[in-house]
Amino acid sequence: MRQLVKSESELTWKDLEIGSIVGEPGSASQYQTGAWRSQRPTYDFTKCIKCGICYIFCPEGCIGQNTEGYFEADLFYCKGCGICARECWTQVITMIEEEE
């Protein structure tokens, strides 16, 4: 992940481009939407058939295949909506409260 020259909390109004244009492509990838989460997905990969339906339904586009080929959310971005858990055929995914 690339970093802005200054973090958002250091930018002054004089640092902004005209019209607040962002000149660096893909900079939104630095935004940790995972911080919004109140629940997170947990996995029982023994049930996973690697169909990828969770990957298709994820509105955040944050699910990818891990080194063993199982589909898993990137918790930096996962907002904890639980759609993957609801759609999974084989009930691999269980949402648990973040404080647990």
Add this chain to the structure above:
Amino acid sequence: MARRVGIEVSVAIAEAAKLANVDVIAAYPITPQTHIVEHLARLVADGELDAQYIPVESEHSAMSACLGASAAGARAFTATAGQGLELMHEVLYVASSMQLPLVMTVANRALSAPLSVWGDHSDAMAVRDTGWIQIFTENGQEVVDNVLCAFRIAEDHRVLLPVMIHLDGFHLTHMIEPVLLPEQSEVDQFIPPYRYPLPLDPDKPVTMGAFAPPIIYPEAKKAQQVHITRAKEVVLECWREFGDIFGRYYSPVENYHSEEAKVLLLTMGSFSETARATIDKMREEGKDVGLISLRLWRPFPFEEIRQAVKNAEVLIVLDRALSFGGPAGPVCSEVRSALYNEEEKPKVISFVGGLGGRDISVAGFEEVINRGIEISQTGSEQEFEMFGVRE
């Protein structure tokens, strides 16, 4: 050499946009603006103007298409009025916040209900805080000149803000007047080619209109506020240079026998021309009256207003819009704010008149001035008075 032609003001505006060599026009017809975009459509269809004409399904789309075109590096123009300007409202903020230098003529029209196609300044005042530069004009020549200036001001890299040129619906749009149209070569020299510094370009991708969380939004707004405030210097510079080339000079506040007069009337737009005739008549009768006409509405010319009224004892402001339940007409409120902390200032009397196309005659302005003087001496039970309304 400029051509002096007898021309409908709306058609002259279209000719000015053509002289400015616009690339994209996205527009939706609405009275009393229709003739502007109708004539532009004809110019494009006849091959006299090489531009994309996008006939959109609403004013919301007209503004959206214009800002997209501007972001891609095209010089974009549109025109609207009244309800159309209101339908554009949310996109107006986007254009100014994204610093896209569009130019739009607004044929000022009253707002519904009751339905009125006739002129007043309600629409202009409703978009006061959208971050556009707003300039008011009094006659056909002023509109043409200021449309040309608008492109140069908007596209100046020290500004990069959209500009609205206001003209009174029907009172100006539908008048046939003698207008000097400059030569193409003169305009080409006056308005340099449009070069947006960071246009939409697949080879150099940028993100426009991104979302801003609370940690950055106020910085974005401060930058915008500083930009529009600083834009005044460029507006003044543009008007100076326009005057040096074309011989017609413009100021943020136009003065007419106002320097020493004890009683001043303040108007905006085409009514100022009628008010001048009143001032002439009253001065002939030995009355100490003058007129100031506010041309630059945003950014507001604080210093020029303070300077213009510094010797006056009474300042009578005639607004052509209401701020329902508010302290005065919107222009009067601003003027009072600008003067509030001054040690020496005139009494400021507020009138609202000329709503929904109602005329104010030379005699009418005389009544306004006399009533204003009376209120300055005796006071009024109301915060402001509506002129010419049958009781």
